[in-house]
Amino acid sequence: MVVRMGLLTRRPDVSPAEFSRHWREVHGPLAERLPGLRRYHQNHVVDDRQLAIDHARGPWSIDGISELWFDSEDQMTRALSSDEYKAVARDHQLFVGPTALITAVQNVVVPVDPSAGRLVKRMSILTRKPGLTPEQFKEEWWGFHAEAVSKFPNLMGYTQNLVTGRSSGLGQPASYEALPIDGMVELWFRSIADVEAAFRSQAANISQTHALNFIAEITTFLVETYEVVPAGMSQKSNS
Incomplete structure (x- = not known):
């Protein structure tokens, strides 16, 4: 599956x-009609503070x-x-300005418990250090770093x-120089206090020290998520 x-x-x-x-009210209902769509989430930015991350933004x-x-x-x-999609693209122009689009494959390190209730979600844009190849970035991120972050206290999903x-x-292909994004992080916690506590923990010290080896920039956002098409709820015609 791709996202x-x-x-x-x-x-x-x-x-x-x-x-x-x-x-939410106009664009979402248009986009959820796309053929082959399996899930669709909107993440509305509510806070752009780094919140305890000591890293270049x-x-x-x-x-x-x-x-x-x-x-x-x-698909x-x-x-x-x-x-x-033509209707989606027309509506997009009515309320959205500059847009960057990325395609990604996911590594679910810590699955979110569906019974956990409403959680605080933090998303971060990652840019690799100059001189590293995409393969080296992946090896560091999906290897040691994933294991280190999975040990954060109060972590509900990663x-x-x-x-x-x-x-x-x-929709035109863009160069890496135009969109220097290597990864997008999704972290879930029960509260903002838990976010701040997690990033002040010993596990965070280990992961953030390691991040200095392969990540040049980390740009974080707290978001409010609306699951327009939740998992398992895609239209029958999309099956």
Whole structure:
């Protein structure tokens, strides 16, 4: 399975409240009709503080991160060529400005317990250190680093999204220089206090020291997630 993520910035003439409302109430129902769509989440940015991470932050300033899951890249390509997507693209222009698109494969290190209730979600954009290859980045991130972060206290979920493709808001392929994103982190906790405590723990000291070896920038956001199409709820016609 692959996930397509959109890093969304609202149009200057659209307020944060209008952006959030339109994305949920108008855009969401259009996007959930895409053929082959398995899951669809909207992550609305509510806080862009680093919150206890002592690491260089990138220049990203965004209002939301979309996640759309497909069985394969072929299924994703077919969805983006569909009539349903034309309506999505038209509506996108009404409330979203600059957009970066990435395709990723996921490594679920700590699955989220569906019975855990409402959780605080933190997402982070990662850029690898200059001189490292994508393969070296993956080896470090999916190896020692994944194990180190999995030991954080009060951690309720941890997923790594390794970027495999990049494109502009117009759907045209983008170079790494244009979109220097190597990974997207998803972490879940019960509260902001648990986030801050986790990143002040000994496990965090180990993981953050290791991060200095292969990550140049970590740009973090707290998000409020709306599961437009939850797991296992895709349309029968998409099966």
